[in-house]
Amino acid sequence: MENNIRGGEAPIACQLEADKNYAWCTCGHSVDQPFCNGTHKKEGGTNPLIFSTEESKEAYLCTCKQTSNPPYCDGSHKN
Incomplete structure (x- = not known):
C-alpha cells in the first residue's frame, strides 16, 4: 500500500x-485527520507521531504530511 499520502x-x-x-x-490514511485512527495498521502506513504541549493552545496541524515541523503546518501544502 502507498504510504504518506x-x-x-x-x-x-x-x-x-x-x-x-x-x-x-503521519501516513495520511486516517479519516480522522489530523489525528491517527489506526488505519496505518491495515494500509501499511507509518506509525503516528505522539506529541503533547506544555500549555493549552490553538494550533494548526498539518494534513498534507509535507511539513518540516510535524505535526504543525509550515505552509508546505501551498507548494
Missing part, C-alpha cells in the same frame, strides 16, 4: 490541551 489540502485548527498526548497521523 496527503490526508488533506489545508491545515486543521485544533484546540490542544496542556499535558495531553495526541497521536498525529
Whole structure:
C-alpha cells in the first residue's frame, strides 16, 4: 500500500490541551485527520507521531504530511 499520502489540502485548527498526548497521523490514511485512527495498521502506513504541549493552545496541524515541523503546518501544502 502507498504510504504518506496527503490526508488533506489545508491545515486543521485544533484546540490542544496542556499535558495531553495526541497521536498525529503521519501516513495520511486516517479519516480522522489530523489525528491517527489506526488505519496505518491495515494500509501499511507509518506509525503516528505522539506529541503533547506544555500549555493549552490553538494550533494548526498539518494534513498534507509535507511539513518540516510535524505535526504543525509550515505552509508546505501551498507548494
